[in-house]
Amino acid sequence: MAAPSLSLHALPGIPLVEPGDDLAGLLGAALEASGLGLEDGDILVVAQKIISKAEGCYLALADVAPSPRAIEIAARVRKDPRHVEVVLSESSQIVREGPHVLVVAHKLGFVMANAGVDESNIDHKDGARVLLLPRDPDGSAAALKARLDARFGVTAGIVVNDSFGRPWRNGVVGVALGAAGVPALVDMVGAPDLFGRAMRVTEIAVADELASAASLLMGQGDEGLPAVLVRGYRRAAPERPAAALIRPRERDMFR
């Protein structure tokens, strides 16, 4: 019996991405150059960072005037007040304050460190700036999917990933910020276990597992591998966007 399997391939040759770049074009070219192409059911995991860069989600810190509240919080958590101001403007709720970190609910719904406002892996030669999350990660994923599906004549999936820290556990893992054409969250209600009992686990965060798997090849630093093709994943489940992964506040025991 053949072992069910899947393969992951980091795409080399993706150049540094600049605002206005045609990201779907760059990814399509990289898929072709790799010899992998894009097949039905393939899932392309794309780093949030290159989507934000292509969409021009930069903010120059020189243009940020921190509010009194941002200055007060910045002193407590020992961060740049301008950085705190940007975090606050991207957020709907502060969940926790800690040394050098604000855990917040981003306006998109994700609870995360510093609202994803990031200073690493971006070019600061024209002055310090930060990179924000894409304005609509599920929409960015859907747009990429439409372009790549058309280019290759297939039906593929897209997952936009980022690295999140977690309560209780050290280290970051890849999670899904956006998704299109994949079952980001799979409902197991009614599925039987090995002995025919109803399942204890009712939902699986498949898009987060795909994001984590791809992160194993992406790395976090100067590897420059911001896209990973996942081939062979099969699960019959309805498509759902990454927004389905956000737990509503009223069902959350930790905020």
Add this chain to the structure above:
Amino acid sequence: MAAPSLSLHALPGIPLVEPGDDLAGLLGAALEASGLGLEDGDILVVAQKIISKAEGCYLALADVAPSPRAIEIAARVRKDPRHVEVVLSESSQIVREGPHVLVVAHKLGFVMANAGVDESNIDHKDGARVLLLPRDPDGSAAALKARLDARFGVTAGIVVNDSFGRPWRNGVVGVALGAAGVPALVDMVGAPDLFGRAMRVTEIAVADELASAASLLMGQGDEGLPAVLVRGYRRAAPERPAAALIRPRERDMFR
């Protein structure tokens, strides 16, 4: 330029595991039967459940006398008082109570739902019973590694995975309970980003990402695929056990 890649293979043909079974022998036979074998650097991800079963970590609920505290908590969270008693005896701290769930710190250190005390995918024909976590998941991983390394004449890695829910996000994902021969947590301090800046992200929970990746093939229900071979993962980093993934309570903002 070749795309850096890795492949994952679920191992078919692993029988239902019983207490006292030689799990290393079963896994070795499944690796051979699959034609994959085991190569240097391969990582075998093994479901917690079959390790607990092989180690006989069962408890019959008929043998459990719930304490007054367990009865009181069970009424509040609407669970079987005997089940709550077992959860309490496996735990060092209750982190949150919710409907049908106790989020606790397991005595091993993991913060998780219901101390991993599980009733699904086990045989209840001789009366209701629960399955507990392995007594020493890193030790179980090390023992499996020693046996499999010897059988195949290689140096491989083992990750023991389980499915955890998370604050703020819907659905469960695979996480690492135990590990041997892998860098469960990778320290990026000092690593440069694309522009030579020091990294914001300092640690990557690689074993959790491996656990999540493997979970994509294992499923959660009656698939009966409790082991996944990961081939091609390369990262030069020191070996660390899964215990390194546990955030010390004093550095945790969420308990």
